[in-house]
Amino acid sequence: MILVAASLIAGLGLFFVGLYLLTEHLKMLSGRRLRERIATWTKQPLLGVMWGGVFIAITQSTAATMFILISMMRSGMMTVRQALPMIIGVNMAAGVIVLILVVDIKVAVLFLLGVAGIVFTNDKARAYRTIAGALLGISMLFFGLHTMQEGVAPLAQMEWFEGLLEWTKGNYLLGFAIGAVLSFFVQSSIAVVVLTIAFQKAGLFSLTESIMVVYGANVGSSFLSLVLSASLAGQSKQIAMYQTAYNFVGAIILLPLFYVEVFEGVPLVRTFTEWIAADDGGQIATVNLIFNALPGVLLLVLLTPSARLLARLWPETLEEQASKPKYLHDHAAEDPDSAVDLIELEQVRLIEFISTLFDTQRESGETLKLTAFQEASKTLGGTIREAISDMSTRHQLTTEAYERLNVLLNLQHSLEAANEAIGGLANEFQALRNSRYGARFVSSAVEGLDTIVLTLIDVAKERLEDDSDLLSAMTSEDGNGIKGVRSAYLAEESGLDATERMQLLAAANHCERLIWLFGEMGRDYMAFERK
Amino acid sequence: MRISVKTADEVKVLEFKGKLDAQTSPDAQEQLTELIEKGERKILVNLEKLDYISSAGLRVLLVAAKQLKPGGGEIRICSLNDVVKEVFDISGFVTIFRVFGSESEALDGF
Numbered sequence: 216m217i218l219v220a221a222s223l224i225a226g227l228g229l230f231f232v233g234l235y236l237l238t239e240h241l242k243m244l245s246g247r248r249l250r251e252r253i254a255t256w257t258k259q260p261l262l263g264v265m266w267g268g269v270f271i272a273i274t275q276s277t278a279a280t281m282f283i284l285i286s287m288m289r290s291g292m293m294t295v296r297q298a299l300p301m302i303i304g305v306n307m308a309a310g311v312i313v314l315i316l317v318v319d320i321k322v323a324v325l326f327l328l329g330v331a332g333i334v335f336t337n338d339k340a341r342a343y344r345t346i347a348g349a350l351l352g353i354s355m356l357f358f359g360l361h362t363m364q365e366g367v368a369p370l371a372q373m374e375w376f377e378g379l380l381e382w383t384k385g386n387y388l389l390g391f392a393i394g395a396v397l398s399f400f401v402q403s404s405i406a407v408v409v410l411t412i413a414f415q416k417a418g419l420f421s422l423t424e425s426i427m428v429v430y431g432a433n434v435g436s437s438f439l440s441l442v443l444s445a446s447l448a449g450q451s452k453q454i455a456m457y458q459t460a461y462n463f464v465g466a467i468i469l470l471p472l473f474y475v476e477v478f479e480g481v482p483l484v485r486t487f488t489e490w491i492a493a494d495d496g497g498q499i500a501t502v503n504l505i506f507n508a509l510p511g512v513l514l515l516v517l518l519t520p521s522a523r524l525l526a527r528l529w530p531e532t533l534e535e536q537a538s539k540p541k542y543l544h545d546h547a548a549e550d551p552d553s554a555v556d557l558i559e560l561e562q563v564r565l566i567e568f569i570s571t572l573f574d575t576q577r578e579s580g581e582t583l584k585l586t587a588f589q590e591a592s593k594t595l596g597g598t599i600r601e602a603i604s605d606m607s608t609r610h611q612l613t614t615e616a617y618e619r620l621n622v623l624l625n626l627q628h629s630l631e632a633a634n635e636a637i638g639g640l641a642n643e644f645q646a647l648r649n650s651r652y653g654a655r656f657v658s659s660a661v662e663g664l665d666t667i668v669l670t671l672i673d674v675a676k677e678r679l680e681d682d683s684d685l686l687s688a689m690t691s692e693d694g695n696g697i698k699g700v701r702s703a704y705l706a707e708e709s710g711l712d713a714t715e716r717m718q719l720l721a722a723a724n725h726c727e728r729l730i731w732l733f734g735e736m737g738r739d740y741m742a743f744e745r746k
Numbered sequence: 747m748r749i750s751v752k753t754a755d756e757v758k759v760l761e762f763k764g765k766l767d768a769q770t771s772p773d774a775q776e777q778l779t780e781l782i783e784k785g786e787r788k789i790l791v792n793l794e795k796l797d798y799i800s801s802a803g804l805r806v807l808l809v810a811a812k813q814l815k816p817g818g819g820e821i822r823i824c825s826l827n828d829v830v831k832e833v834f835d836i837s838g839f840v841t842i843f844r845v846f847g848s849e850s851e852a853l854d855g856f
Contacts, residue, residue: 573801655829658798663836665801670808681812689838696835726836 222362229359237286237352240345253292260300260518267304276403278439279356280305281458285451291539291594295450296522299457303511306461309405310507328354387427387477390420394431399439407432412499422498423477426485429502430466430473437462449532453525464510537568537591540598548605551616558623561599563675565630566668566736568592572637573665576644576657585641592634599627622743626736633732636725643722650715656704660726667733674737683741690734697726749777757788757856759849763795766803774803778810787819790852794825799833807843824852
């Protein structure tokens with residue numbers, strides 16, 4: 216049992232590392248052209264359903280596919296609305312797959328893990344690193360699932376388990392529960408359904424009992440999705456909950472019908488499957504197909520209201536809103552003049568994020584929220600850089616236009632450097648908060664820096680000389696009082712111990728860098744204005 | 747936060763007591779703006795009894811300074827405690843405002 220638990224934990228760890236790698240590398244791959252292609256592939260809901268079926272045929276796991284879709288949505292490759300029909304396709308096709316003897320993809324996953332790992336770490340293959348990183352992420356995700364799956368496989372051979380199965384005879388709800396629990400631990404409703412076919416052929420289950428195990432197996436995979444997505448929020452949660460709800464909808468429809476058929480003798484699913492398929496395997500597979508197809512038909516019709524309900528229950532998080540461009544669009548680069556204006560507007564948003572980042576430090580000091588905002592800033596920054604690059608490669612620009620682009624690039628460099636410095640600063644702040652004087656420094660630094668950022672925002676939006684003069688004074692060598700504050704804290708009499716002094720020194724250095732960057736950005740904005 | 751207002755010669759002296767943060771800043775801004783719109787050109791803000799100032803509070807002072815500038819007015823600050831002074835130092839406000847150690851020093855020559 217210890218080995219079973221260890222396998223589960225190891226598999227879970229691999230799963231989440233794989234997911235992280237996949238998301239990060241999909242972000243890098245997610246360019247405007249790929250987004251356009253995916254948008255075409257999923258333009259019609261039925262096309263999305265078809266592509267969902269292709270996904271599950273390759274992955275064999277609704278949980279894994281759900282997280283791949285979440286990663287694609289997070290990286291900007293698709294919207295939630297595009298993902299929902301794909302989820303329908305994933306579930307419907309999962310029903311079809313049981314009908315087919317599929318090749319064990321474990322060997323393919325191992326090869327992929329090996330090849331992707333070698334390419335990813337090979338300096339000579341740097342050009343393929345991003346795609347190798349995404350493939351490494353996928354293979355680790357599957358390897359994690361397989362590790363968990365193989366870890367719990369011995370359960371099926373255990374005597375107490377076989378005894379438990381005997382106990383379920385006539386106890387349909389227990390059969391449902393067993394199917395759910397097995398599917399949860401084995402990570403695959405498909406695998407549990409195949410197991411159920413084997414048990415039925417061995418005479419351990421009747422068709423009636425098997426139906427409830429199959430229903431339970433499908434609902435169990437939804438519990439798995441629910442647990443794995445517990446920490447998600449916003450649009451990621453919308454996709455996860457849609458997947459979770461899919462099988463619950465099936466259960467809500469089919470469980471009452473099961474009892475009506477069994478206890479009232481009304482010919483329904485069982486009668487239909489006995490009529491459709493003569494053999495045990497075919498009957499179980501048909502039941503599974505019905506369970507997976509029925510909610511799909513209903514949910515396809517209710518796609519738009521479902522999307523609205525999901526958006527209301529789990530609204531887009533601030534971080535998700537922050538990572539998407541508000542002004543730039545995929546065709547912005549076609550008009551260079553307005554593209555420059557749109558890029559400027561997005562960069563002002565990034566500066567406003569910096570003020571929001573200071574808010575996170577002020578309210579609770581949570582670095583978790585800070586990290587989420589930093590990620591959002593990076594994603595939006597990537598979109599801005601892509602737009603700048605698009606403009607310079609698509610058009611023959613005038614010298615003046617290139618100079619304006621150059622200023623935008625300088626601003627982008629400064630914003631990215633500021634984002635990084637804030638990350639370093641937040642780490643030092645977290646440590647400094649433990650002491651009285653350290654906490655005081657943190658509070659002063661947050662307010663002081665935020666004041667400078669708010670003045671920078673004035674400059675960025677209005678481009679008035681007065682505001683620019685104020686900002687210059689605040690960030691000048693003479694005006695920048697951080698040096699004096701640093702010296703006072705580092706003095707013997709400050710009451711800080713040696714470790715705290717080092718932390719404060721590091722924090723003050725980050726502050727100094729940020730103040731310089733804010734001043735530099737202010738000068739760039741005024742230079743931009745004069746162009 | 748409580749704001750008391752008195753007049754010393756031609757200078758309007760505002761004493762802030764408590765915290766000047768996002769919650770209390772709007773009231774402070776309103777009072778300062780009202781004084782400036784009434785024609786006051788010399789304003790001294792005494793922060794001796796101010797425990798804490800946030801970026802929102804600093805912006806109140808900045809807005810008042812901008813409002814006074816076209817009419818040749820001036821806003822001075824005095825009596826910062828260590829905590830508030832630190833915020834002034836880091837934000838660079840010491841180069842924008844004339845900051846004095848006491849009310850009498852600030853009023854001298856205003």
